[in-house]
Amino acid sequence: MSNATLVSTTVNGDPVQFACPTDESLMTALRNRVGLTGVKEGCGTGDCGACSVTLDGSLVCSCLVLGVEAEGRKVTTVEGLSENGELHVLQQKFIDHAALQCGICTPGFLVAAKALLDRNPNPNETEIRYALAGNLCRCTGYDKIVHAVQDAAKDMRKNNNRSKKRS
Amino acid sequence: MGHEQKYVDKKYEVVGTRFNRPDGIDKVTGKARYGADASAPGQLVGRVLRSPHAHAQIVKINTAKAEKLPGVKSIVTSADLPDLTGGDQGLADILENCLARGRALYDGHAIAAVAAVDEQTAAKALKLIEVKYKKLPHVTDVDEAMSESAPVIHDRIFTRGVEPKPSKPSNIAARTQMGYGDVDVGFAEADVIIEKTYKTEQTHQGYIEPHACLASVNPDGSAELWVTTQGHFVFRNVCASLLGLDIAKLKVTSSEIGGGFGGKTHVWGEPVALALSRKANRPVKMVMGRDEVFRGTGPTSSTSIDVKMGAKKDGTITAAVAEMRYQGGAFPGNWAMLACMTAFACYDIKNNKSVGWDVVVNRPKVAAYRAPSAPMAAFAVESTIDLLAKEVGISPIDMRLKNVAREGTQAPYGPTYGPIGIEHTLKAVKDHPHMRAKLKKNQGRGVACGFWFNIGGQTCTDLNISVDGTVNLTLGTVDVGGSRSSMAMIAAEELGIPYDQVRANIADTTSLGHNDMTEGSRGTFSSGMATIFAARDAISVLKQRAAQMWGVPEEDVIWENGQAIATGEGHGNLPALTLQEIAAKSGRTGGPIAGHNEVVADGAGMGFASHICDVEVDPETGRSSIVRYTVVQDAGKAINPDYVEGQFQGGATQGIGWALNEEYIYGDDGCLQNPGFLDYRIPVCSDLPFIDTKILEVPNPLHPYGVRGVGETSIVPPLAAVGNAIANATGVRMTHAPMSPPRVLAAIDAQENAG
Numbered sequence: 001m002s003n004a005t006l007v008s009t010t011v012n013g014d015p016v017q018f019a020c021p022t023d024e025s026l027m028t029a030l031r032n033r034v035g036l037t038g039v040k041e042g043c044g045t046g047d048c049g050a051c052s053v054t055l056d057g058s059l060v061c062s063c064l065v066l067g068v069e070a071e072g073r074k075v076t077t078v079e080g081l082s083e084n085g086e087l088h089v090l091q092q093k094f095i096d097h098a099a100l101q102c103g104i105c106t107p108g109f110l111v112a113a114k115a116l117l118d119r120n121p122n123p124n125e126t127e128i129r130y131a132l133a134g135n136l137c138r139c140t141g142y143d144k145i146v147h148a149v150q151d152a153a154k155d156m157r158k159n160n161n162r163s164k165k166r167s
Numbered sequence: 168m169g170h171e172q173k174y175v176d177k178k179y180e181v182v183g184t185r186f187n188r189p190d191g192i193d194k195v196t197g198k199a200r201y202g203a204d205a206s207a208p209g210q211l212v213g214r215v216l217r218s219p220h221a222h223a224q225i226v227k228i229n230t231a232k233a234e235k236l237p238g239v240k241s242i243v244t245s246a247d248l249p250d251l252t253g254g255d256q257g258l259a260d261i262l263e264n265c266l267a268r269g270r271a272l273y274d275g276h277a278i279a280a281v282a283a284v285d286e287q288t289a290a291k292a293l294k295l296i297e298v299k300y301k302k303l304p305h306v307t308d309v310d311e312a313m314s315e316s317a318p319v320i321h322d323r324i325f326t327r328g329v330e331p332k333p334s335k336p337s338n339i340a341a342r343t344q345m346g347y348g349d350v351d352v353g354f355a356e357a358d359v360i361i362e363k364t365y366k367t368e369q370t371h372q373g374y375i376e377p378h379a380c381l382a383s384v385n386p387d388g389s390a391e392l393w394v395t396t397q398g399h400f401v402f403r404n405v406c407a408s409l410l411g412l413d414i415a416k417l418k419v420t421s422s423e424i425g426g427g428f429g430g431k432t433h434v435w436g437e438p439v440a441l442a443l444s445r446k447a448n449r450p451v452k453m454v455m456g457r458d459e460v461f462r463g464t465g466p467t468s469s470t471s472i473d474v475k476m477g478a479k480k481d482g483t484i485t486a487a488v489a490e491m492r493y494q495g496g497a498f499p500g501n502w503a504m505l506a507c508m509t510a511f512a513c514y515d516i517k518n519n520k521s522v523g524w525d526v527v528v529n530r531p532k533v534a535a536y537r538a539p540s541a542p543m544a545a546f547a548v549e550s551t552i553d554l555l556a557k558e559v560g561i562s563p564i565d566m567r568l569k570n571v572a573r574e575g576t577q578a579p580y581g582p583t584y585g586p587i588g589i590e591h592t593l594k595a596v597k598d599h600p601h602m603r604a605k606l607k608k609n610q611g612r613g614v615a616c617g618f619w620f621n622i623g624g625q626t627c628t629d630l631n632i633s634v635d636g637t638v639n640l641t642l643g644t645v646d647v648g649g650s651r652s653s654m655a656m657i658a659a660e661e662l663g664i665p666y667d668q669v670r671a672n673i674a675d676t677t678s679l680g681h682n683d684m685t686e687g688s689r690g691t692f693s694s695g696m697a698t699i700f701a702a703r704d705a706i707s708v709l710k711q712r713a714a715q716m717w718g719v720p721e722e723d724v725i726w727e728n729g730q731a732i733a734t735g736e737g738h739g740n741l742p743a744l745t746l747q748e749i750a751a752k753s754g755r756t757g758g759p760i761a762g763h764n765e766v767v768a769d770g771a772g773m774g775f776a777s778h779i780c781d782v783e784v785d786p787e788t789g790r791s792s793i794v795r796y797t798v799v800q801d802a803g804k805a806i807n808p809d810y811v812e813g814q815f816q817g818g819a820t821q822g823i824g825w826a827l828n829e830e831y832i833y834g835d836d837g838c839l840q841n842p843g844f845l846d847y848r849i850p851v852c853s854d855l856p857f858i859d860t861k862i863l864e865v866p867n868p869l870h871p872y873g874v875r876g877v878g879e880t881s882i883v884p885p886l887a888a889v890g891n892a893i894a895n896a897t898g899v900r901m902t903h904a905p906m907s908p909p910r911v912l913a914a915i916d917a918q919e920n921a922g
């Protein structure tokens with residue numbers, strides 16, 4: 001490996017170091033050097049969204065970000081969605097609504113859907129459809145994905161209200 | 168052991184309800200391992216050099232410089248894959264498609280491949296391979312390829328199916344004709360005749376996961392292949408043949424598959440990865456880039472179709488003729504033949520004739536794409552039926568109902584239909600609230616029908632009962648749409664135990680007998696049948712063990728609700744033995760309890776659907792948006808309705824993409840201009856409404872549960888449904904798919920200028 005640079009970053013809450021060539025994408029670094037193969041490559045050109053991660057909370061296609069750009073920042077991948085051994089509501093709803101078939105696009109959809117609900121807990125159908133328009137799915141026709149996100153949003157709002165009342 | 172295949176009407180406990188898929192958690196957490204997600208100790212990176220020309224002679228390949236690059240471990244050309252095909256032309260075509268042999272036949276044709284220690288080195292090595300090409304004249308359009316003046320791509324092709332046999336080679340590989348009756352008589356009886364020519368452009372399956380594999384060949388000829396495929400047993404056989412390996416020594420494991428839609432039924436780079444590994448004596452991982460997927464794999468045929476149909480004033484179609492030209496890419500296919508079989512299959516037309524021309528062009532080798540060949544023929548036929556209906560003055564649905572195929576109708580390709588569901592779907596469409604919903608300005612509604620076969624094929628399944636009473640169901644048909652869940656449900660139904668007690672897995676090729684591809688909508692039909700029979704085998708063992716435990720004759724034991732019950736005088740008061748109780752004692756009653764079945768699943772049913780589509784056309788831009796869409800399809804029996812709906816919705820959406828946007832665009836140089844998802848635009852979430860579905864169940868008489876395959880038919884009607892909707896919205900009849908904004912706008916402008 002020529003031109004390797006050492007990168008210190010935080011991935012899914014954990015400190016991570018990896019060395020990668022300066023022209024290597026964050027997607028490739030996460031997959032091949034950090035071992036997070038839940039980050040999927042569908043195109044490598046930012047058109048399919050299968051490699052979606054958040055970088056300091058912002059949704060990005062990790063194939064359009066360089067590995068070295070992760071230096072000192074916080075990366076969240078699909079592997080980081082579950083907490084305390086429990087599935088995230090979105091993950092559970094995707095299973096319950098049969099919102100995945102082959103499942104290759106699912107990690108990207110989950111990361112993108114979470115980014116949407118983090119900033120807009122009560123999106124309407126059109127907002128969901130536009131927020132997920134950067135993620136390609138070839139199996140489902142998106143129908144059950146939108147239903148899953150709607151249902152997850154409803155549950156998450158309920159849970160938030162409950163925890164607000166408790167505090 | 169023989170088993171009764173015939174349909175039996177019964178009440179189900181598990182089948183027909185909705186259960187979560189066993190692979191769900193792995194897929195939502197990122198743990199699921201797809202083609203590109205495996206690694207092996209010491210693995211190399213494999214990359215392919217592809218032709219930049221549409222058609223060229225390969226004068227010389229010089230790999231000397233690339234070989235000297237530190238980190239390069241092997242380079243292969245066709246010389247490393249000697250022809251072992253022994254006169255099997257189909258296999259020879261696969262071999263030549265894997266790596267060009269003396270000629271590049273299309274833009275993107277693989278020329279050479281390299282394996283190196285890392286991605287960077289492999290990329291550098293590709294640039295150091297020197298290929299001297301001599302460009303040859305090319306042809307990419309199906310009609311042009313048929314003309315006398317077209318460059319002849321293969322001098323070995325003499326049109327099959329014409330008498331006398333041609334004396335000169337041409338690009339026309341075969342002529343097929345099907346149908347019955349006398350169309351001249353039929354047209355003479357007609358009050359109205361419509362004749363029209365249609366064109367459809369080439370589309371790609373567009374699975375989001377690129378082709379990927381990890382190959383490892385040992386010096387003793389044993390080998391392993393991890394690969395994303397729709398049929399690892401078939402891949403094993405093909406790869407072993409091409410590389411001269413013993414079939415049993417090549418272990419192929421199917422990864423999770425990130426979409427296939429027919430495109431992963433064909434071997435592409437796998438033999439090349441194996442050859443690289445054999446030469447380097449190290450594992451080689453080869454993953455295609457998206458541009459390689461578009462240029463080198465897939466796609467479906469582009470077509471040119473003439474349809475002529477005649478009807479009486481009462482709507483009876485008296486004659487129908489279709490002349491269909493399908494290109495199969497650089498190698499002959501049977502795509503036009505499939506078109507002949509499907510074009511008029513929804514209807515009972517006394518005089519019908521379909522003629523198909525299979526043509527080769529300088530494009531990638533065409534692969535199956537969901538109901539291959541049927542959507543294009545349906546676009547032409549279903550559009551023409553709407554024109555006929557309008558001319559006769561009958562509603563499009565009544566026109567179709569008037570001529571619909573029923574039980575007893577002879578299919579254009581020969582057999583007589585048993586019970587089929589096309590009439591049911593049309594009636595359901597007619598009664599659907601969607602048909603009564605009001606349309607707004609610039610909106611139109613279209614209806615279209617579609618047909619696709621199901622196939623059966625070779626299937627082999629194991630069912631093993633553990634000592635705690637949980638069950639492993641071992642399948643050999645790759646799960647492309649949720650079949651592990653459906654198969655586990657079937658096993659649970661038969662055994663009378665909860666779904667959670669059954670775990671379905673896909674076996675590698677060393678762990679189970681041969682299974683054909685998951686194609687032709689056969690997965691749930693055939694593996695479902697083998698699962699039923701394997702479970703019934705296991706039940707007979709369970710009954711025998713229970714009899715032994717009780718000390719009663721075997722014939723006095725029945726199996727009900729997951730337990731053995733002793734019947735007959737003298738032992739009616741014995742407490743029932745559950746599956747768990749029998750399993751727990753299995754070590755002392757004769758060993759493990761298992762069921763097994765191998766079957767060539769005959770009796771696959773026919774799949775019919777009718778779709779309703781509402782579009783809104785922007786008259787200023789020609790852009791069409793789908794505002795409402797409904798799929799009605801006969802599933803025979805929906806094992807897990809969630810995944811049946813998923814197939815309906817996914818297929819309809821692919822059809823909508825084809826209808827409105829998707830097409831391969833070739834330049835004058837014969838090179839593909841849009842090999843990426845930016846310019847080859849598949850439908851995104853914001854393009855679509857919810858896709859409404861209605862599952863009908865007309866049982867297939869030759870499946871114990873009445874199952875029909877449901878995977879493919881849903882892509883057949885959308886092109887015509889959209890076209891008919893656009894016609895009703897704008898008054899413009901589109902005859903060229905995709906009906907992209909520029910084409911629709913041009914048609915609207917032409918109509919306005921004419922008017």
